[in-house]
Amino acid sequence: MAVVLFLLYAVSATLSHVVLAATRPNVLFLVVDDLRPKLGCYGETNMVTPNIDQLAAKSVRFERAYVQQAVCSPSRTSFLTGRRPDTTRIFDLVHYFRKVAGNYTTLPQHFKNNGYVTQSVGKIFHPGSASGGTDDYPYSWTYPAYHAPTVKYTGKKICPGPDGKLTHSAVCPVDLKTVPGGSLPDIQNTDFTIDFLKNRSMDHKPFFVGMGYHRPHLPFAYPKEYLDLYPMSNIRLPPNPYYPPWLPEVAWVPYGELKSYDDVNAMNISTFGIVSPEYTLKLRQSYSAAASYTDAQVGRVLQALDQYGLADNTIITFHGDHGWQLGDHGEWCKHTNFDIATRIPMLVHVPGVTANKVRRGKMYPFHDALGEQFQSKPNSQQSELVSDSLVEAVDLYATISELAGVDIPSTCPDNSLDVAFCTEGASLVPIIKNLTSSTGSLTSWKPAVFSQYPRAKVVPTNEAPDTPIMGYTMRTDGHRYTEWIAYNHTTFTADWSKVYARELYIYSNDPDEDVNVAEVPAFQDLATSLSQQLRAGWRKALPTLTK
Numbered sequence: 001m002a003v004v005l006f007l008l009y010a011v012s013a014t015l016s017h018v019v020l021a022a023t024r025p026n027v028l029f030l031v032v033d034d035l036r037p038k039l040g041c042y043g044e045t046n047m048v049t050p051n052i053d054q055l056a057a058k059s060v061r062f063e064r065a066y067v068q069q070a071v072c073s074p075s076r077t078s079f080l081t082g083r084r085p086d087t088t089r090i091f092d093l094v095h096y097f098r099k100v101a102g103n104y105t106t107l108p109q110h111f112k113n114n115g116y117v118t119q120s121v122g123k124i125f126h127p128g129s130a131s132g133g134t135d136d137y138p139y140s141w142t143y144p145a146y147h148a149p150t151v152k153y154t155g156k157k158i159c160p161g162p163d164g165k166l167t168h169s170a171v172c173p174v175d176l177k178t179v180p181g182g183s184l185p186d187i188q189n190t191d192f193t194i195d196f197l198k199n200r201s202m203d204h205k206p207f208f209v210g211m212g213y214h215r216p217h218l219p220f221a222y223p224k225e226y227l228d229l230y231p232m233s234n235i236r237l238p239p240n241p242y243y244p245p246w247l248p249e250v251a252w253v254p255y256g257e258l259k260s261y262d263d264v265n266a267m268n269i270s271t272f273g274i275v276s277p278e279y280t281l282k283l284r285q286s287y288s289a290a291a292s293y294t295d296a297q298v299g300r301v302l303q304a305l306d307q308y309g310l311a312d313n314t315i316i317t318f319h320g321d322h323g324w325q326l327g328d329h330g331e332w333c334k335h336t337n338f339d340i341a342t343r344i345p346m347l348v349h350v351p352g353v354t355a356n357k358v359r360r361g362k363m364y365p366f367h368d369a370l371g372e373q374f375q376s377k378p379n380s381q382q383s384e385l386v387s388d389s390l391v392e393a394v395d396l397y398a399t400i401s402e403l404a405g406v407d408i409p410s411t412c413p414d415n416s417l418d419v420a421f422c423t424e425g426a427s428l429v430p431i432i433k434n435l436t437s438s439t440g441s442l443t444s445w446k447p448a449v450f451s452q453y454p455r456a457k458v459v460p461t462n463e464a465p466d467t468p469i470m471g472y473t474m475r476t477d478g479h480r481y482t483e484w485i486a487y488n489h490t491t492f493t494a495d496w497s498k499v500y501a502r503e504l505y506i507y508s509n510d511p512d513e514d515v516n517v518a519e520v521p522a523f524q525d526l527a528t529s530l531s532q533q534l535r536a537g538w539r540k541a542l543p544t545l546t547k
């Protein structure tokens with residue numbers, strides 16, 4: 001089995017976990033909605049995320065990981081099918097890839113086909129019509145997807161307003177004793193996953209669990225105790241809380257998602273307007289509190305994995321479905337091509353390979369969500385295995401397959417609508433091997449990673465779409481380069497001859513992507529060469545590995 005070979009390669013000296021040779025490794029696939037790398041393990045020293053930090057300390061932590069489109073269903077469909085949005089044809093929250101593209105074998109489906117018990121808990125596929133109304137059951141999952149009973153209050157008025165009346169607000173700390181349903185979805189989903197793990201520890205069937213957390217997605221509904229972790233005096237504004245100079249209007253999104261909440265809606269913010277500094281701080285505080293609440297739920301699952309004796313034989317991946325703008329560039333939510341919207345936290349834990357043996361044992365202190373005070377802020381555990389390589393969420397399919405020893409999909413042909421099993425990503429196992437062996441000899445990796453975002457109009461308005469546009473963006477080591485071009489949503493074809501706008505950011509001078517220099521005469525040679533690289537696309541950026 002591939003995993004055995006892999007282990008032999010990777011841990012030459014201390015190969016004590018031959019456990020994996022006997023039974024097939026389980027997979028715990030953790031996905032967090034709207035989580036940007038605002039975590040202790042990513043150097044955010046004010047964040048309280050001890051459980052995720054401890055997972056990071058026994059994982060490879062990818063410092064530069066990107067999604068293929070910065071919104072839920074397109075991103076999720078991409079990493080779950082191992083293909084990019086142009087191939088899944090999913091750019092919105094409505095369509096279903098099996099109807100508009102092809103009958104692709106998804107990552108969990110691949111494990112199901114290989115004898116695994118597969119279970120979706122919470123938000124893995126985007127629910128509703130975007131996954132056939134069933135979260136892609138029965139294709140992907142052995143059992144119907146589980147959704148917490150309290151998920152029915154999503155979109156309802158559950159947040160106590162200043163006058164005590166319930167509102168539908170973005171900032172929404174709740175009292176678990178009085179909140180409708182008496183709990184919150186992530187807590188109930190976590191309870192289910194713990195029960196599922198307990199059952200697997202008794203029946204010994206290999207499993208693939210997709211555990212999808214709802215927070216820190218809006219509304220920021222979390223147990224109010226988590227606010228105590230983030231005193232207002234510690235909250236800072238983003239470094240760039242304004243509309244960037246020279247940003248083409250097509251690149252901007254008026255963050256209608258945030259404006260749909262009662263508290264923000266009441267502020268009457270215009271299309272290009274920005275949230276006040278005072279409310280920006282409040283929203284940033286609640287995002288952090290919601291992330292800590294999610295961290296506690298992650299800790300409960302990891303603790304159960306240890307408790308039921310499954311940790312030694314379970315591969316764990318952890319990632320966000322896209323980044324999140326917290327007033328950076330004056331923007332909110334996702335829906336753009338900026339780094340802050342496309343970059344995600346991504347961790348890959350392989351027992352016995354990425355784990356530091358010294359740290360085994362008491363790994364995951366669980367901070368009770370029901371009012372117990374945090375003792376003191378735990379120190380973030382720094383990961384020892386950090387990769388700076390440019391990687392993509394679309395790479396997870398081949399990576400997890402290779403780690404678990406099931407068939408690894410090969411690279412898709414140009415037109416793969418009729419090919420059920422292939423990928424447009426690359427396995428990250430060479431990077432993991434390079435980091436865990438004492439003689440790392442991987443010399444090169446992807447020179448660029450790719451994302452995209454559609455727009456209906458050159459200038460954002462609420463009118464019906466008239467100018468279908470696709471913004472294709474590429475992140476290289478030193479630059480981000482974007483072209484907003486014509487795109488036909490009937491034929492699914494891009495017209496590179498019709499360019500509406502371009503963006504170029506040079507990180508050596510402008511790490512936060514504040515100044516678009518695409519039209520500055522001095523940078524035209526650079527822009528031309530990056531344009532050629534963008535148009536050549538991901539296929540030309542696949543790693544060339546010498547076996």
Ligand SMILES: *[C@@H]1O[C@H](CO)[C@@H](O)[C@H](O)[C@H]1NC(C)=O
Pocket residue numbers: 103
């Ligand atoms: C899609 O593929 C599955 C097997 O993966 C098969 O059972 C099903 O019939 C296919 N559906 C269509 C419409 O081809």
Ligand SMILES: *[C@@H]1O[C@H](CO)[C@@H](O)[C@H](O)[C@H]1NC(C)=O
Pocket residue numbers: 192193195196199
């Ligand atoms: C665990 O097993 C019990 C007993 O068979 C069953 O009632 C329960 O639904 C199972 N839980 C999960 C989450 O699969």
Ligand SMILES: *[C@@H]1O[C@H](CO)[C@@H](O)[C@H](O)[C@H]1NC(C)=O
Pocket residue numbers: 266267268
């Ligand atoms: C927002 O607009 C409404 C209706 O036009 C008005 O009643 C309200 O006072 C405005 N609020 C602010 C904060 O400007």
Ligand SMILES: *[C@@H]1O[C@H](CO)[C@@H](O)[C@H](O)[C@H]1NC(C)=O
Pocket residue numbers: 389431434435438439440441442443444445
């Ligand atoms: C592989 O590891 C070596 C040293 O261990 C490092 O110098 C090199 O940059 C790594 N290669 C990649 C592509 O990360």
Ligand SMILES: *[C@@H]1O[C@H](CO)[C@@H](O)[C@H](O)[C@H]1NC(C)=O
Pocket residue numbers: 468488489490491
């Ligand atoms: C897209 O292509 C179809 C079919 O060729 C054509 O009828 C339609 O006008 C095109 N749409 C746009 C916006 O160019």
